[in-house]
Amino acid sequence: MLGTVGTMTEAVGADAAVRDPEAVSTFVERFAAQLVEAGMARMPSRVFAALLASDTGTLTSAELGEQLKISPAAVSGAVRYLAQVHMVSREREPGSRRERYRVHSDQWYEALTSREAVIKRWEDALREGVTGLGADTPAGRRLAETLDFFEFIERDVAAMMERWRAYRDEKYTR
């Protein structure tokens, strides 16, 4: 498999030719390393970084495998994860078996910051804790305040993202 592209008829964009692969690789590995440090698994991190550094913001499974020197299986696993957490979306160009993966700025900022599901589950655990330990105990009170904090953050982050969009529109769509 991977019998070197040959036919460039596909992947129409193809201005990619002159990009310095060395520079791309350097960025990909460095940025991925930071994501790993922040807790993300290795392959998803690398795949995501590669997409970020692509000109169109999209890559096919084969391109990812070749660029990162990993098996199709690894690409598949990484992409499944990334799609699940909404950091990339998958598209299939009609009339092809190839899948394309895309990083959509708007979308992944949201995914990154909102982390809503995560916070929601923390809140649930805290709420149970307040009930279980008693809202009138010292520990219960501490948990309640923590819960309060998360609820505050949650509201405020939404507002922050609004401000970001406004700021960006002001700056870029002009």
Next chain:
Amino acid sequence: MLGTVGTMTEAVGADAAVRDPEAVSTFVERFAAQLVEAGMARMPSRVFAALLASDTGTLTSAELGEQLKISPAAVSGAVRYLAQVHMVSREREPGSRRERYRVHSDQWYEALTSREAVIKRWEDALREGVTGLGADTPAGRRLAETLDFFEFIERDVAAMMERWRAYRDEKYTR
């Protein structure tokens, strides 16, 4: 459930005696599980949750080991990590060999949200990427916008924490 409720003579603190260990344990394990899911290692998560659920907000190494059924070595490792990321502080009561670990709300909120070091390193990697790929390339532009986003977030999170403190003071210190 609640098997041995018998020995309530220990835990000298007047009202502290009757805390239901079952309820505490349930909270600790559930909350810790959420922390683990969010990327934190297992032992630090459990130790932190136990501190959160304690009445005074402090526990000794021995208490942690007993409550969580882990070795002193495990406690030591977990606490070292938590102290490093400023989620707990260590204190030694004068005239004792016992170390006490404390969760200080103010402090760990900051630790949780600021994540400054992390974001800073992401920004560095992105900045290098913009330079390496060229600020005038499509990919370079994408990285620049991402960098822009992080810089925005960073500024805004600081303001958000201010608002939280104001809100909390309004609510609790009265």
Next chain:
DNA sequence: CGCTTCTTTCACAAACTTGTGAAGTTACCG
């Protein structure tokens, strides 16, 4: 000062995670 109590360090076995080759599945294309 030496004893005792508590904490930390270290080496290692067990458990888990990761990425792979290979087989299996899906769906375009002729």
Next chain:
DNA sequence: CGGTAACTTCACAAGTTTGTGAAAGAAGCG
């Protein structure tokens, strides 16, 4: 419909991570 390109699933070997017991290291106390 059959061929085949592309993606996914599976079982497993290699590599990490984790938590432990044992030994070493601090530090109050007598």
